[in-house]
Amino acid sequence: MAVFADRVEAGRQLAGRLTHLRGRDVVVLGLPRGGVPVAAEVARTLEAPLDVIVVRKLGLPFQPELAMGAIGEGGVRFVDADLVARARVTADELDGVERRERAALEVRVARLRRGRERIDLTGRIALIVDDGMATGSTARVACEVARGLGASRVVLAVPVAPADVVDNLTEPDEIVCDRMPTPFVAVGRHYRDFSPTSDEDVIAALDEAARRVHGRVVDPPPxxxxxxxxxxxxxxxxxxxxxxxxxxxxxxxxxxxxxxxxxxxxxxxxxxxxxxxxxxxxxxxxxxxxxxxxxxxxxxxxxxxxxxxxxxxxxxxxxxxxxxxxxxxxxxxxxxxxxxxxxxxxxxxxxxxxxxxxxxxxxxxxxxxxxxxxxxxxxxxxxxxxxxxxxxxxxxxxxxxxxxxxxxxxxxxxxxxxxxxxxxxxxxxxxxxxxxxxxxxxxxxxxxxxxxxxxxxxxxxxx
Missing domain, CATH: 3.40.50.1820 (Alpha/Beta hydrolase fold, catalytic domain)
Incomplete structure (x- = not known):
């Protein structure tokens, strides 16, 4: 079932399919936490700046791991109205989940940026990268957030996703997916090492990328x-x-x-x-x-x-x-x-x-x-x-x-x-x-x- 050894390998393989963006005015945006190690490899290959785009899943009240929508910076939200109706989620329940996740999103933004200014997306290509995609809810909101922040073009790139989700996404201008296995069970099943990514890992990757863009760091030596x-x-x-x-x-x-x-x-x-x-x-x-x-x-x-x-x-x-x-x-x-x-x-x-x-x-x-x-x-x-x-x-x-x-x-x-x-x-x-x-x-x-x-x-x- 496993396709990639870890997120670093997935990022390197994905980067090979994105070389047409090298030399263009691209900002690589990793979805924390797991998407950032993948995005860091993409940014290194494209010699592009790296930032995060923070979104939060809105999980069903009785099954939080299943997304009924997502929210992002700038007040952007996406709700799967059909799923909410089928699951009989009330308006009060939806509001409660959103308030809780909005507070967590604001904390996450402050925690990960810690004094760094958000990279301006105005008139630039936003390349959104995650470690995989299951339902597409988070990716949809991330694309809307990037567009709301001024991106002229939005590209979504993931190492692995189900084909039907990729086919049904309309929010990005371009989608690049390295693998679309059948059957698709869960993102983590397609990695041999899918250990959690910490906030420390994210912050270190952002700092290294910032120094790389400013010419103060080269690829880490073996x-x-x-x-x-x-x-x-x-x-x-x-x-x-x-x-x-x-x-x-x-x-x-x-x-x-x-x-x-x-x-x-x-x-x-x-x-x-x-x-x-x-x-x-x-x-x-x-x-x-x-x-x-x-x-x-x-x-x-x-x-x-x-x-x-x-x-x-x-x-x-x-x-x-x-x-x-x-x-x-x-x-x-x-x-x-x-x-x-x-x-x-x-x-x-x-x-x-x-x-x-x-x-x-x-x-x-x-x-x-x-x-x-x-x-x-x-x-x-x-x-x-x-x-x-x-x-x-x-x-x-x-x-x-x-x-x-x-x-x-x-x-x-x-x-x-x-x-x-x-x-x-x-x-x-x-x-x-x-x-x-x-x-x-x-x-x-x-x-x-x-x-x-x-x-x-x-x-x-x-x-």
């Missing part, structure tokens, strides 16, 4: 990775080393208490760094036996020493020869990263703290020379105050970025993606091999005019 064992005085530390070809630098992760190298949050951040051309080393800072003693999790000098041992091991690897090294620390791991970065001879080029506890490295903060970015959730008020106090002790170039609405673990949709993008920008600035504001032999000195924030400067708030 990543070579392997599990590693790092010899230390107490035994072996388990880790995972991943490095794209010609990586500008390698970021070593120091996780927080109760976490490990398998942390899904750190793995997500690492994947964004890979797309930015940076290598990563995720590792456990304690041996399995040491982890049994809970006190070790909060022994910052011990964790910092382990981080230093892992860093020296990394410098001796052929795949990391000559690469600049940065630290990414989360929670208590941020305290260990700053402690280790303060060591004489550490030669760490940049540090990023996510929801960190830099106060745990208070005795060493003034000795840190690596440019340091502190990222804290706006709703994590206790840790935010600790970071503000710790920032006053830093004498290196530093910056405090506040992710609005985020709590300590950045579990709110879109907030972890914002962390990853902030970290990616910071590391790219300071780990590049040449042409950055840091001196080729080490981190930038305080007072460098190119530093984003000098010692003791006021924090900024990330939108």
């Amino acid at each position: 990543v070579t990775g392997r599990d590693v064992e790092i010899p230390i005085e107490a035994g072996l530390l388990a880790g995972r080393l991943d490095r794209p070809e010609q990586a500008a630098g390698v970021v070593v992760f120091a996780h927080g208490s109760g976490s490990s190298r398998h942390s899904p949050r750190n793995r997500f951040v690492a994947s964004v760094l890979h797309r930015a051309g940076l290598g990563t080393l995720l590792l456990d800072l304690l041996t399995p036996r040491e982890e049994l003693d809970r006190a070790n999790v909060f022994d910052i000098p011990l964790l910092a020493h382990r981080l230093g041992e892992a860093t020296q091991w990394l410098r001796d690897r052929p795949e990391a020869a000559g690469a600049r090294i940065g630290y990414f620390g989360a929670s208590t791991g941020a305290g260990a990263a700053l402690w280790a970065a303060a060591d004489q001879g550490a030669q760490i080029s940049a540090v990023v703290s996510r929801g960190g506890r830099p106060d745990l490295a208070a005795p060493r903060l003034a000795e840190v020379r690596a440019p340091t970015l502190l990222i804290v959730g706006g709703a994590d008020t206790t840790v935010l105050e600790l970071n503000r106090r710790a920032q006053t002790r830093l004498t290196c170039p530093n910056q405090l970025d506040i992710v609005r609405g985020a709590t300590h673990l950045f579990e709110e949709p879109g907030t972890l993606a914002e962390v990853a993008l902030l970290a990616s920008g910071w590391f790219n600035r300071y780990l590049r091999a040449s042409g950055d504001s840091a001196d080729p032999g080490g981190p930038a000195e305080p007072g460098d005019p190119a530093d984003p924030v000098g010692p003791g400067a006021a924090p900024s708030a990330a939108s």
